[in-house]
Amino acid sequence: MAETTERVLHLLGLLQQRPVWTGPELAERLGVTTRSIRRDVERLRGLGYPVQAAQGVGGGYQLGRGKGLPPLLLDDAEAVAVAVSLRLAAGGTVSGASEAALRTLAKLDQVMPPRLRGEVRAIHEATQTLDSGQATVDGEALLRLARAVRDTVRVRFDYEARDGTPSSRTVEPVGLVATGRRWYLMAYDVDRDDWRTFRLDRMAEVEASTWRFRAREHEDPAAYVQRSVTRSAYHVEARVLVHAPLAEVAERTSVRAVTLTAVDDRTTLLEAGAESLQGLAFHLSWIGFEFEVQEPAELREVLATMGRRALRASADPAAEAP
Missing domain, CATH: 3.30.70.250 (Malonyl-CoA ACP transacylase, ACP-binding)
Structure with a gap:
């Protein structure tokens, strides 16, 4: 079974490399019969990959476009490239893309091997961007908060208020909002028994706990943060x-x-x-x-x-x- 799964993944990788493959070409590459190729193609279709087949001259197997997005198969270099690109996109420089990039990065980080995580972190730390007036946010803290929102677990962090007063907070996070210049967290402050908005660039020592919470009724995080940053701040x-x-x-x-x-x-x-x-x-x-x-x-x-x-x-x- 493991050999079959590995062969199916290899087949998927080949289909992603060029537009069309004939059955005999794939069979030769994988060391199997064309009948096995047909079975493996059906397995890929069952997983959601729209593999198209055409008969005759110029025909063959082709990976088409489907209605939904099936799981992606990435090699090491591709995974690192995607993670680095997502880190840059999560900085808010692309309108409407930063939140989606952050969610995708959180999913990729969850399944990425430790050695690849290290490569991504090394590239991120070695790269500088020209200052555009945006507040610097720690990428690891951003990921921890995104995962905490997804997993509905409490978060602890040190926080510096506008006047420089330090404090320690324990919160139940419900949403991250990017304004283009800064990142904000909407969360329920457990100690103060009220909803609060926190700037991520004022956070330190962000740690997610194992304490799961039941989500409270709340308004849309974007609307809450907008009202907070445009007036009360x-x-x-x-x-x-x-x-x-x-x-x-x-x-x-x-x-x-x-x-x-x-x-x-x-x-x-x-x-x-x-x-x-x-x-x-x-x-x-x-x-x-x-x-x-x-x-x-x-x-x-x-x-x-x-x-x-x-x-x-x-x-x-x-x-x-x-």
Whole structure:
């Protein structure tokens, strides 16, 4: 049975190497009869591989495209190449791909032999990328958290708050969210008895426990993290009515910075957070639409000051000369 399984895997590897093989060619390569090749092809089909067969001149066996994705057969070099590529994709540089890359990397890491894991880690540690303003996240910690979310087990880690205060946390993780610049974990903080958002670049000594937990009712992690990072994480919060449709406002803003809600077909409520009133005022002026500040009142004062400064800067010095 083991010999048959090995032969079927070898057959699959051959079918992946070139478009078409004839039955006699495969039989010669594998040292069996063409009848054995036909049986092995049926075994591959039973596993979900769409092996097509055509008669006549130019015909033969061909690995086609199926409706679903069957298990992949990778040799050592291919497995290392895929793992390294997934680590880079998990950095959030490809829109919409980072979460899928992380899930795939977690699955691959689970079945990868220790020697190949070592090769992947060596390549990752020896590779540098130009800084694009993204916070650095430990790849091993990212994998541990992804597996903990998948396996519904508690996680312990050291955490540094915004003001630098250190703490130790025990949480029940439910989702990882990438904003493009940073990674966040949504989890239930066991000691504080409440939901929390944690930045992965502020974590240290991430360890998954063997304590399995029953998932609690919770909102979508992406929506929870977005609300947390766009408002509660900043010193300044604002509510602004923008006189433009939501789709047009969305093109001039980012979900990583604001929360948008359609008031009607022509008006959008923008809720945002910022480190300073000046920064928020600049952003609102840049989006290019008429708007009304609902709160805070201090933001209106900053906008008025900016407006007066802009008017003075736009005056023609020559027109004021005697």
